[in-house]
Amino acid sequence: MSFKPQLKIPATYMRGGTSKGVFFALTDLPNEAQQAGAARDALLLRIIGSPDPYAKQTDGMGGATSSTSKTVIVSKSTQVDHDVDYLFGQVAIDKPFIDWSGNCGNLTAAVGAFAISHGLVSASRIPDNGIAIVRIWQANINKTIIAHIPMHNGEVQETGDFELDGVTFPAAEVLVEFMAPADKNAAMFPTGNVVDDLLLPESVSEFAQRGLSSIRATMINAGIPTIFVNAVDIGFTGKELQDAINNDATTLAFFEQLRAHGAVKMGLINHIDEAKARQHTPKIAFVAPPVDYVASSGKSIKADEIDLQVRALSMGKLHHAMMGTAAVAIAVAAAVEGSLVNIAAGGKPRSQVVFGHPSGTLKVGAKASFTQGNWQVEKASMSRSARVLMEGHIRVPETR
Incomplete structure (x- = not known):
């Protein structure tokens, strides 16, 4: 019996805030996974190592916690006055399931840096030194997020002295602003009551x-x-x-x-x-x-x-x-x-x-x-930090 070789997909493993995830440029995914659906979910599940009845994700990139079983897909934005679209998938550990119903605020801190490094933000919007303002469209919840990314000599600055509880080592500070974070089509308090x-x-x-x-x-x-x-x-x-x-x-x-x-x-x-x-x-x-x-x-x-x-x-x-x-x-x-x-x-x-x-x-x-x-x-706003942990290619068996 013969078996096909593994797929080789460009990817970046990043920490954002107190979470970690595998980041992809949309166009780097196989054609069938560039659209939402079963093929995409099956590929990402296999990459992360789910479902795993041992709850360890040993045969994948996941870290066996909700904070480290995550995927991100970034692309040039389809929205006016935005730089990139950001889609987040929360991968279940022991079930064949990816939840696309919400955002990950921690990994949001890494989206701007990933977008800049992958040429998804216009060069005219990126200073050689100072702060790059990256306008992110959060595609899960249809919201705008503004990430303030520090730049040094034309590259994203990841090192610094900003300390974030829950993260062992200091890094550069990334200010993240969540614009109008309440759902405009629904009440902030859906029952009509504060309590x-x-x-x-x-x-x-x-x-x-x-x-x-x-x-x-x-x-x-x-x-x-x-x-x-x-x-x-x-x-x-x-x-x-x-x-x-x-x-x-x-x-x-x-x-x-x-x-x-x-x-x-x-x-x-x-x-x-x-x-x-x-x-x-x-x-x-x-x-x-x-x-x-x-x-x-x-x-x-x-x-x-x-x-x-x-x-x-x-x-x-x-x-x-x-x-x-x-x-x-x-x-x-x-x-x-x-x-x-x-x-x-x-x-x-x-x-x-x-x-x-x-x-x-x-x-x-x-x-x-x-x-x-x-x-x-x-x-709403908060400061986080982010950095690239590893970049290169994901190797993953074909899921079909």
């Missing part, structure tokens, strides 16, 4: 075990659809690290049930069973007022250094730091008086907050206003 009492069926064992028939929740569409609940209402302090959550199958099942019921309430799905095919969105997070705690790195975080605590789950597990898009949701919700995020941060108007997460702290900002009976947000 809801989310009814929970007592027949669901995960709720019954905690004595919950309802829970207060802030459900917001900004950056990424996110459900915020109070840590104390579900038996947590808000300063938990990964092991406290991820080693407890019962707790993980509880969060998934809570996420599914919140998704129905937000109008994202019609029935809780549909949440299985929408793992990337919405996110679920719990918040608490600031307290002293020790981050996963051993770093001591003092209560007076932060405005609140936030812990968020991604793809069914507590995230080791914070997803970039969820950080946008935190920034926007903090700016809205009366939201659970705002209350945890002290209950006064906020244009920026510093929040604690399992790996340390992060500062985010947002401009929100109440106009004509609705909450609107102009932009």
Whole structure:
């Protein structure tokens, strides 16, 4: 029996923020994978090493966590006044599934650098020294993102002294601005309320075990659809690290049930069973007022250094730091008086907050206003860093 040789596809492995992913220029993909569909998904799954029943992704580029099982496709933009289109795929680890329903805010920080290095941005927009402004069209959610990319002697500057909790080594700072991050075709608060009492069926064992028939929740569409609940209402302090959550199958099942019921309430799905095919969105997070705690790195975080605590789950597990898009949701919700995020941060108007997460702290900002009976947000911003880890070619067996 004869077997075909592996495909050889140009690719770049990059870190963006606290995530890693495999980046492709659209035109470098095989013809059948340049369009959305089964062929593209099958190729990317095989590249990442999914589905893997061992949950290790040993035979692929994935790192066996939600933060490292990601793919990005970049192309010249089809939109006016934009430089590039950016498409993100969150790859499931143990299932043959790629979720295209949302963005990755962390990897967004690497898109501008990738686009410049691959000639996808007009040379007239790139200074030899200074800051290149890359206008990104986020194709998953149809939103504009502005990335401020430092340049030195005509090349992207990746090294620097900017430190980001959750990333071991310093690098150059990349400012990322998420323009009008709320869905313009939907309310920022889909239920019409800043805080809801989310009814929970007592027949669901995960709720019954905690004595919950309802829970207060802030459900917001900004950056990424996110459900915020109070840590104390579900038996947590808000300063938990990964092991406290991820080693407890019962707790993980509880969060998934809570996420599914919140998704129905937000109008994202019609029935809780549909949440299985929408793992990337919405996110679920719990918040608490600031307290002293020790981050996963051993770093001591003092209560007076932060405005609140936030812990968020991604793809069914507590995230080791914070997803970039969820950080946008935190920034926007903090700016809205009366939201659970705002209350945890002290209950006064906020244009920026510093929040604690399992790996340390992060500062985010947002401009929100109440106009004509609705909450609107102009932009949200945060600083990340990014760098190329490896570039060359991906080798992958044919999937047909």
